[in-house]
Structures are given as structure tokens and as C-alpha cells.
Amino acid sequence: MSDVRQVPLATPTDGGTWRSPADRPLRLDSGAVLAPLEMAYRTYGTLNADKSNAVLICHALTGDQYVASTHPVTGKPGWWTTVVGAGLPLDPERYFIICPNVIGGCMGSTGPASPDPTTGKPYGLAFPMITIADMVRxxxxxxxxxxxxxLFSVVGTSMGGMQVLQWAADYPERLFSAIVVAAAARHSAQNIAFHEVGRQAIMADPDWRGGAYELEGVRPEKGLAVARMAAHITYLSETALQRKFGRELQRDGLSWGFDADFQVESYLRHQGASFVDRFDANSYLYITRALDYFDLAASHGGVLANAFLRARNVRFCVLSFSSDWLYATAESRDIVRALNAAGCRASFAEITTDKGHDAIFLEEPNLDSALRGFLASAAEKRGLA
Amino acid sequence: MSDVRQVPLATPTDGGTWRSPADRPLRLDSGAVLAPLEMAYRTYGTLNADKSNAVLICHALTGDQYVASTHPVTGKPGWWTTVVGAGLPLDPERYFIICPNVIGGCMGSTGPASPDPTTGKPYGLAFPMITIADMVRxxxxxxxxxxxxxLFSVVGTSMGGMQVLQWAADYPERLFSAIVVAAAARHSAQNIAFHEVGRQAIMADPDWRGGAYELEGVRPEKGLAVARMAAHITYLSETALQRKFGRELQRDGLSWGFDADFQVESYLRHQGASFVDRFDANSYLYITRALDYFDLAASHGGVLANAFLRARNVRFCVLSFSSDWLYATAESRDIVRALNAAGCRASFAEITTDKGHDAIFLEEPNLDSALRGFLASAAEKRGLA
Known part of the structure; x- marks a missing residue:
């Protein structure tokens, strides 16, 4: 709570970049210190007089602060315009919504492409390793x-959900409620394996240059595209891929070559190619590593419930998607079991959908109603109704 | 059947390379012609007097003819020594077993590394596209x-199982029985997606040189290793990966870097690195493409059962593994349904195991007994008992 009085107050605008004072660096789990620290963020709505209507949204691996604003690089709508907006569960008319870019990211918060104060050049691999707890700090x-x-609520999807769990572990007294969507309390062997494939693809690209590509005016675009393609498979269910693409061809007949014959190939190639326009390869390395290091039980004596012992006053909502095989429902159930064991209030719903992990970003009426129901009840308790 | 009288007879030894006569090239589905054609193979056991005890084994994507012999490159035992050998279901004391390297492969059969007769140099991308039906032809x-x-039996695992299905469609009169293990009658969108990631990883490697790396004395080792790593994830079940590796570390504590911290990372890196010693990148491209092109129903008027209409005298055995998510049990059930619809005799078993697709190569008592039971019954019917 002491932070509140020690740091300079930002002016709530619709966004900007907050800089930590020189005497308030970010101490990282690795032992390293990050200074200066910059946090790029967007806000939506107005903070009420007693500052009780603030909602923090935590983004996923390749997300950013543009949760409900046009993305400055792609020109596309924000990544969660199905949930954040007028008349939606997170309505800026009602809540003051803050969405920051994570540290290690590439949309304005301090990350591997930021200038290293000791050299004035981009950090590259001199950027310190970060964790989910560092992001939350x-x-x-x-x-x-x-x-x-x-905060009235901290809300996160996928990696953002892990940040929510970390908030509950580290700052429970600053939370009234917490919403975890399609996440897990630790990265599994298969999760790590997919990330390692992506990292190896990036590091195998000669244009990666040991992480110093920015200095040399190149970018490991091919490696990053392959990493994205591999990851993208995990975001869709087998059923969704089959329904969406099946064995449909790009054109009449086979090419009898290595062009994209099948629509699913073309789709993946497009996912890879468009990703490199908006994302930084070193950020991908650092953030995937932070995810792989995440194991909330391990940092609480091996017992997940211990992470939540101080969070008994926090209202939790845990949501999973039935066809999500990246962070499956079983992972959410483990979280709920631990919350219950710790004596926390937790509501849980598995949303039936065949769209896989990507259901986060899609029109899902049951996700909408689960969020509305939980938020309405919490808002009433908080006196925001 | 005419082939039998028109081609020169090989001498059954324990293996070698068979060359097609100049006037008997291999006509490919693409319309191209492959000549000369060489088929590298191994044999085990002795062909009996009435030539009724022959078994053909068809290998998987990265398999080869060394089904029960020490691999000449790796020095490791054959890939199916749990099934082929003295006292095992496929016992050379009883059967004459032939295992050829597929065309497109890199262990002696004609493939993209073979000399192109028009230039005398390795084919590279001038090698014609091949299909599963071409392999079988x-x-x-x-x-x-x-x-x-x-053949007393044609037996195949994974891609080998697809070859078995193709045998049943194209040469049913040459089969007494057929065994399909952990396969599918067509490649799904997710199957294609994983292969496309692998191909893009290879083709992104500057040492691939547009497929002409052999001429330039380099090899796209990093790209091929990434391709193998991505594929390898699909060979193991999530449960098997978790049990085998979980979040176990390589050494005490985290490296806070991009070294292999987790055992699963080290394992995958090893899989990638050792694969490039024994496999050719262009072969990987061509064979994955053949798999993606495979859709037995599509080549039979869209009805899978039509592929088996002439195979009513063939005894089929279809086996799947409960935790296989590469070619799931549902795919095997589709095959069995089509066989039944075509009026074929088919026995089916789903083998309960949590080891995923890789269960093919592991000690699986239920696989052993399923194969023994089916083969014993078929052998009796064939007068081999």
C-alpha cells in the first residue's frame, strides 16, 4: 500500500506511458534491477471519486494495451472488443479500465528493444529475464x-489470467475481485515444449544475430513467423480447424509442389507473416520464457492453495473453454480447487465451445453472460450498482 | 499380377537395393515418371516354397527399412524390435518379412537426394511430387x-498404415490380410498444419538453398531440427510428456537465460539434433507433402467404403491408441466403419495407453496380444499354422 503514497500520480487520460522515478526501479525475481521502467497503457472510462471502479486488464502473450482501441500498427480493432465497450460486460461508462503493456513487451513498456541505459543501444539479450510476478509488480x-x-477487479485471459493469479498471491489486499479466463497456475511440459519450438525457430534464424538484430538493421522474420505458426495451432481446437478449413484447397486442384495448396496452410502462413509486422522476436523469447517459468505452487511451498491464503476477501471468477487444449479446463479446476482449499470465494464455469483457446476473442454468449453475472454481483457488493 | 511375370526376380537375401528395368519406370500420380527406380529394402526370414508367408512392413514418415536391424547411421536397434523378431508377433522363423524404404526417402530408395538422370546431380526440388499411392505402386x-x-500380410504403422489402406484399395487381390496401426484415411487440417510448420521451418533455413543444398555442400540442419521438434510434440500425449518430464529442471535452479532449463526442452533439442544426422530435409518435405495429399475417400468418389469394395477377401485388423492425438481413435473408427460398409472383415481394437502415438514403438502388451491373435488366426486360415 505504501507505493500509493510514494509514486507520483499519473493523470488519468486515455493512455500514455508512465515512468518510474529514478529511485524506484523495478526489482526483478532474477535479482536484476530494471531502471528506468516505462509502462505503456491505455485507459477507458473515468475513475470515480472514491477510486473504487478501477479494473485492470492483463493481456496474453502476444496481446498489448490496445484492448478496445484501434491497433496503431495493424489498424485492427482492439483484441477484446467483445468484452470491453459500451453495453458490454466491461463498460467504460461504469468502470475505469486500465490495460498496460507487460514489461518485456514491444508496444511501449520496457522490453528487450528498449535502450539499455548502460549502452544507449537496444538491450537485446542484455535485457534481464522476467517473470509473471515481475510483470505484476x-x-x-x-x-x-x-x-x-x-482495484474493483483484475481481469486476464491466458497469460493475463496467470497475472491475475499472481496479483491474488502478491497483492490480495489491493483486489476486490479477480477474473481468470482460460489460464493455468503453471506451464505444463507440453506448454513448455511448444514454446521451446518457437524459441528455437527464432534463434535458428541467422537474422536473429544472437539477439542483436536491431543494431544490425535486420529482423528474424522467418523464424518468428514459424514460431507464430506453431503456437497458432495450439490456439485452435482440432474441431475448429477441421470445420474452418478441413482439406479445402486454395484453388482448383493440387499444385504438386510446395505452394500453399490447402487453405489451412495459407491461413497459417498469413498468421506468421502478419505477426512479424507487429511483434518483436526478442519480446517473444522473453515473454515465452516468463510463461515457462510460471509455477505458482512451486513458489508457495509446492501447494497452490498457499498462494491464495491471504486472498479470502477477494471474489474470484474462473472460466475455461471446453475445447481449449492449451490451458485445458482441468487446469482451471486445479485453480478452483486450490482457491476453495484456501477458503476463497470462487465461481467457476466451463464454457462449452468447440473453438479452442481462441474462444477468448470470439463472440461467446456464455462468456458474455458469465462475465456480466459475476461483475454485476461484485459491483453491487462494492456499492457500484 | 502381370508385374510378377514382367519384372526380374530378386534373390531373397537379407536386403539390398532393387532396380526397376529401364522399360519399367514408375508412373506417378502427378503424371511424372520416375526412372530409374531404386528400392532399398531389408528382409528377415525365408520365403517358403509356395511363397505364401510373405509379410510387407510399411514404415512411418521418418522410418526406414531397418525395422529389426541395427540402423547404419545411428547404430540403434531397428524401429520395431518390439514386434519383429524371434518369439515376437512377426517372427522371421515363420514369415518372410520385407521392409522397403519408401520412395522419396533417404535411406537408399529413389528420393530427392538421388541423382537426377537428366543432370547427374541430386534432384533437389526437381524430384517429382509423390503420393502414398506412388509409394505403394x-x-x-x-x-x-x-x-x-x-502377401500373407501387409502391415503398417502411422504413414505405413496409410500405405496399407492404399494397398487394400489398389492391390486387394495381392493381399491375404492387412494390419493398420495408428493411422488415418486422410490427413486432417491439424495434421496438415503441423506439417506446414515443419516445411516452413526447413524452407526458412538459408542453408536449404531452395532445395539445392547438397550441391552447395551445406544442410538446413537448424530448420530440419525445428521441424522435428514440432512434429515430436504430436507423437507424445500431454499426459506422457507431463509424466516423463513435468517441470523437471536440467540442473539445480533456473538459468535465467535461454539455455535448456527444463528437461523437456533438452529432450526436444536432442530429438531435433539427432534427427538431422539421419534424415534428409528434402525427403522430409516430400514425404510430409505425400501425407498431406492423402485422402483415400476423395480418390474414391468421396466415399471411403468405395476404396475397399474389391477387398472383401482381405482380413483387416485396425488398431489405435487411446491417447494418440496425431491419428486419433476416431480416425480408426472411420476406417472400420468404411470397411464394414464395404462388406470387409475387420477386427478393431483401441489399445488403452497414455503414451500417445509413440506407443507404436514401445512395449505395449495389448498391442502385442492384438497382433499375435490376429496373425495366428490369419495364419491358420492361410495354412501357415
Whole structure:
């Protein structure tokens, strides 16, 4: 809570970049110190007088602060315009919504492409390794900069959901409620395996240059595209891929060559090619590593419930998608079991959909109603109704 | 059957390379012609007097003819020594077993590394695109070269199982029985997607040189290793990966870097690195493409059962593994349904195991007993008992 009084207050605008004071660096789990620290963020809505209506949204691996704003690079709508907006579960008319870019990211928060103060050049691999807890520690500083003592809610999807769990473990007194969508309390062997494939694809690209590509005016675009393609398979269910593409061809007949014959090939190639326009390869390495290192039980004596012992006053909502095989429902059930064991209030729903992990971003009426129901009840308890 | 009389007879030794006569090239589905055609193979056991005890084994994507012999490159035992050998279901004391390397492969059969007769240099991408049916057509020529009119059985795992299905569609009169293990009658969108990731990883490697790497004395080792790593994830079940590796570390504590911290990373890196010692990148491209093109129903008017209408005298055994997500049990059930619809005799078993697709190569008592039971019954019917 002390942060609230020690950091300079930001002006709630619709976004910007917050800089930590020189005497308030970010101490990382690795032992390293990150200074200066910059946090790029967007806000939506207005903070009410008693600062009780603030919602923090935590983004996924390749997400960013543009949760409900046009993306400045792609020109596409924000990544969660199905949930954040007028008349939607997270309505800026009602809530003051903050969405920061994670540290290690590439959309304005301090990351491997930021200048290393010791050299003035991009960090590259000199950037310190970061963890989910480090991301959350930086977010806590940003939230404090608004003078907000308690968030009405912290909401996260996928990696963002892991940040929510970390918030509950590290700053439970600053949370009124917490919403975890399609996440897990630790990265599984298969999760790590897919990330390792992606990292090896990036590091195998000679244009990666040992991470120093920015200095040399090149980018490991091919490697990053392959990494994205591999990851993208895990975001869709087998059923969704089959329904969406099946064995449909790009044109009449086979090419009898290595062009994209099948629509699913063309789709994946497009996913890879468009990703490199908006994402930084080193950020991909650092953030996937942070995910792989995530194991909330391990940092609490091997017992996940221990992470939540101080969070008994927090209202939790845990949601999973039935066809998500990246962070399957079983992972969410483990979280709920631990919350219950710790004596926390937790509501849980498995949303039936065949769209896989990507259901996060799609029109899912049951996701909408689950979020509305939980938020309405919490808002009433918080006196926001 | 005409092949039997037109091709020169090979001498049944324990292996070698069969060459098609100049006037008997291999006509490919693409319309191209492959000549000369060489088929590298191994044999085990002795062909009996009436040539009724021959078994053809068809290998998987990265398999080869060394089914029960020490691999000449790796020095490791054959890939199916749990099934082929003295006292095992496929016992050379009883059967004459032939295992050829597929065309397109890199262990001696004609493939993209073979000399292109028009240039005298390795084909590279001038090698014609091949299909599963082309592989089988070449095998049929090889089998005929032994003077074998009817195979007692054709047995295949994974891609080998697809070859078995293709045998049943194209040469049913040459089969007494057929065994399909962990296969599918067509490649799904997800199957194609994983292969496309692998191909893009290879083709992104600058040492691939547009497929002409052999001429330039380099090899796209990094790209091929990434392709293998991505594919390898699909060979193991999530449960098997978790049990085998979980989040176990390579050494005490995290490296806080991009070294292999987790055992699963080290394992995958090893899989990638060792694969490039024994496999050719262009072969990987061509064979994955053949798999993606495979859709037995599509080549039979869209109705899978039509593929088996002439195979009513063939005894089929279809086996799947419960935790296989590469070619799931549902795919095997589709095959069995089509066989039944076509009026074929088919026995089916789903073998309960949590080891995924890789269960093919592991000690699986239920696989052993399923194969023994089916083969014993078929052998009795064939008068081999």
C-alpha cells in the first residue's frame, strides 16, 4: 500500500506511458534491477471519486494495451472488443479500465528493444529475464500511480489470467475481485515444449544475430513467423480447424509442389507473416520464457492453495473453454480447487465451445453472460450498482 | 499380377537395393515418371516354397527399412524390435518379412537426394511430387520382383498404415490380410498444419538453398531440427510428456537465460539434433507433402467404403491408441466403419495407453496380444499354422 503514497500520480487520460522515478526501479525475481521502467497503457472510462471502479486488464502473450482501441500498427480493432465497450460486460461508462503493456513487451513498456541505459543501444539479450510476478509488480506500481488503493477487479485471459493469479498471491489486499479466463497456475511440459519450438525457430534464424538484430538493421522474420505458426495451432481446437478449413484447397486442384495448396496452410502462413509486422522476436523469447517459468505452487511451498491464503476477501471468477487444449479446463479446476482449499470465494464455469483457446476473442454468449453475472454481483457488493 | 511375370526376380537375401528395368519406370500420380527406380529394402526370414508367408512392413514418415536391424547411421536397434523378431508377433522363423524404404526417402530408395538422370546431380526440388499411392505402386513392383503373388500380410504403422489402406484399395487381390496401426484415411487440417510448420521451418533455413543444398555442400540442419521438434510434440500425449518430464529442471535452479532449463526442452533439442544426422530435409518435405495429399475417400468418389469394395477377401485388423492425438481413435473408427460398409472383415481394437502415438514403438502388451491373435488366426486360415 505504501507505493500509493510514494509514486507520483499519473493523470488519468486515455493512455500514455508512465515512468518510474529514478529511485524506484523495478526489482526483478532474477535479482536484476530494471531502471528506468516505462509502462505503456491505455485507459477507458473515468475513475470515480472514491477510486473504487478501477479494473485492470492483463493481456496474453502476444496481446498489448490496445484492448478496445484501434491497433496503431495493424489498424485492427482492439483484441477484446467483445468484452470491453459500451453495453458490454466491461463498460467504460461504469468502470475505469486500465490495460498496460507487460514489461518485456514491444508496444511501449520496457522490453528487450528498449535502450539499455548502460549502452544507449537496444538491450537485446542484455535485457534481464522476467517473470509473471515481475510483470505484476510493475503493474502494481502503475496502478498505484493513479492513486488507486484497491482495484474493483483484475481481469486476464491466458497469460493475463496467470497475472491475475499472481496479483491474488502478491497483492490480495489491493483486489476486490479477480477474473481468470482460460489460464493455468503453471506451464505444463507440453506448454513448455511448444514454446521451446518457437524459441528455437527464432534463434535458428541467422537474422536473429544472437539477439542483436536491431543494431544490425535486420529482423528474424522467418523464424518468428514459424514460431507464430506453431503456437497458432495450439490456439485452435482440432474441431475448429477441421470445420474452418478441413482439406479445402486454395484453388482448383493440387499444385504438386510446395505452394500453399490447402487453405489451412495459407491461413497459417498469413498468421506468421502478419505477426512479424507487429511483434518483436526478442519480446517473444522473453515473454515465452516468463510463461515457462510460471509455477505458482512451486513458489508457495509446492501447494497452490498457499498462494491464495491471504486472498479470502477477494471474489474470484474462473472460466475455461471446453475445447481449449492449451490451458485445458482441468487446469482451471486445479485453480478452483486450490482457491476453495484456501477458503476463497470462487465461481467457476466451463464454457462449452468447440473453438479452442481462441474462444477468448470470439463472440461467446456464455462468456458474455458469465462475465456480466459475476461483475454485476461484485459491483453491487462494492456499492457500484 | 502381370508385374510378377514382367519384372526380374530378386534373390531373397537379407536386403539390398532393387532396380526397376529401364522399360519399367514408375508412373506417378502427378503424371511424372520416375526412372530409374531404386528400392532399398531389408528382409528377415525365408520365403517358403509356395511363397505364401510373405509379410510387407510399411514404415512411418521418418522410418526406414531397418525395422529389426541395427540402423547404419545411428547404430540403434531397428524401429520395431518390439514386434519383429524371434518369439515376437512377426517372427522371421515363420514369415518372410520385407521392409522397403519408401520412395522419396533417404535411406537408399529413389528420393530427392538421388541423382537426377537428366543432370547427374541430386534432384533437389526437381524430384517429382509423390503420393502414398506412388509409394505403394513402387512397393508392389518390389514385392513382385520376389515372385510373390499374394502377401500373407501387409502391415503398417502411422504413414505405413496409410500405405496399407492404399494397398487394400489398389492391390486387394495381392493381399491375404492387412494390419493398420495408428493411422488415418486422410490427413486432417491439424495434421496438415503441423506439417506446414515443419516445411516452413526447413524452407526458412538459408542453408536449404531452395532445395539445392547438397550441391552447395551445406544442410538446413537448424530448420530440419525445428521441424522435428514440432512434429515430436504430436507423437507424445500431454499426459506422457507431463509424466516423463513435468517441470523437471536440467540442473539445480533456473538459468535465467535461454539455455535448456527444463528437461523437456533438452529432450526436444536432442530429438531435433539427432534427427538431422539421419534424415534428409528434402525427403522430409516430400514425404510430409505425400501425407498431406492423402485422402483415400476423395480418390474414391468421396466415399471411403468405395476404396475397399474389391477387398472383401482381405482380413483387416485396425488398431489405435487411446491417447494418440496425431491419428486419433476416431480416425480408426472411420476406417472400420468404411470397411464394414464395404462388406470387409475387420477386427478393431483401441489399445488403452497414455503414451500417445509413440506407443507404436514401445512395449505395449495389448498391442502385442492384438497382433499375435490376429496373425495366428490369419495364419491358420492361410495354412501357415
Amino acid at each position: 510493475a503493474q502494481a506500481m502503475l496502478v498505484a500511480s493513479f492513486g488507486i488503493e484497491t | 513402387a512397393q508392389a513392383m518390389l514385392v513382385a520382383s520376389f515372385g510373390i503373388e499374394t
